[in-house]
Amino acid sequence: MAPIPGSGLAKGLAVTLRTMTKKTVTEQYPDTQPDLPPRTRGVIGLFEENCTVCMLCARECPDWCIYIDSHKETVPAATPGGRERSRNVLDRFAIDFSLCMYCGICIEVCPFDALFWSPEFEYAETDIRDLTHERDKLREWMWTVPAPPALDPGAEEPKEITAARKTAEKLATTQPEPTDPTGSNPEPPTEQPAGPTAPEGDAP
Numbered sequence: 001m002a003p004i005p006g007s008g009l010a011k012g013l014a015v016t017l018r019t020m021t022k023k024t025v026t027e028q029y030p031d032t033q034p035d036l037p038p039r040t041r042g043v044i045g046l047f048e049e050n051c052t053v054c055m056l057c058a059r060e061c062p063d064w065c066i067y068i069d070s071h072k073e074t075v076p077a078a079t080p081g082g083r084e085r086s087r088n089v090l091d092r093f094a095i096d097f098s099l100c101m102y103c104g105i106c107i108e109v110c111p112f113d114a115l116f117w118s119p120e121f122e123y124a125e126t127d128i129r130d131l132t133h134e135r136d137k138l139r140e141w142m143w144t145v146p147a148p149p150a151l152d153p154g155a156e157e158p159k160e161i162t163a164a165r166k167t168a169e170k171l172a173t174t175q176p177e178p179t180d181p182t183g184s185n186p187e188p189p190t191e192q193p194a195g196p197t198a199p200e201g202d203a204p
Contacts, residue, residue, distance in 0.1 A: 036121075037119075038119070040119035041104060041117050042118050042119045042120045042121040043123060043133075043141050045115070045116045045118045045144065045145050046093055046114060046115060047113065048135060048139055050114035051093065052114075053068060053089070054112075056110065057106035060105050060109045061105065062105065063101055065096040065099035065100045066093075066106060067092060068092065069090075070089055071088075072087070073086065073087055073089050092134070093134070093135040094132055094134045094138075095133055095138065097131045097133060116145040118141045118145045120144045
């Protein structure tokens with residue numbers, strides 16, 4: 001059966017009319033900020049105190065967009081006769097977000113929780129060279145990292161907490177009752193039942 005002439009146009013106009021009657025869902029950005037999911041990959045924040053300059057994030061980055069510089073310092077012995085130790089001190093930590101592909105590998109491989117995802121995404125620049133954020137800027141992003149989500153109330157209790165709770169309960173049941181330092185356990189005085197008392201001056 002041959003199609004009716006103009007049926008395609010009629011179907012298109014019908015779709016247009018149905019769309020015109022629906023409520024618009026356009027968000028007036030930037031006046032209205034979007035409600036982003038908690039695990040949004042916006043920018044990477046650096047918690048500098050946890051960084052040990054192990055270089056794992058820079059080595060595992062597929063884009064080689066993480067730049068780290070450090071130097072070694074000698075730590076004096078903690079006890080007399082002890083041996084001096086050396087530690088790495090962070091000099092530079094920078095991420096070039098013009099190269100970053102937001103894969104999250106650097107955050108996953110960090111063994112000391114020094115890198116976190118922040119949902120902030122408003123860091124566009126007119127010059128591509130300004131997209132290389134140094135550690136001071138990365139530390140500012142750290143304060144926009146949302147708190148971790150709460151545990152699922154239906155999830156199993158962690159093994160560490162279960163073991164600690166059982167140990168505390170066992171110690172509480174085996175702990176002896178406190179005794180009197182003199183060696184005797186006098187019974188607490190019992191209160192006499194209150195009864196009617198004779199008024200003063202009426203005693204025989």
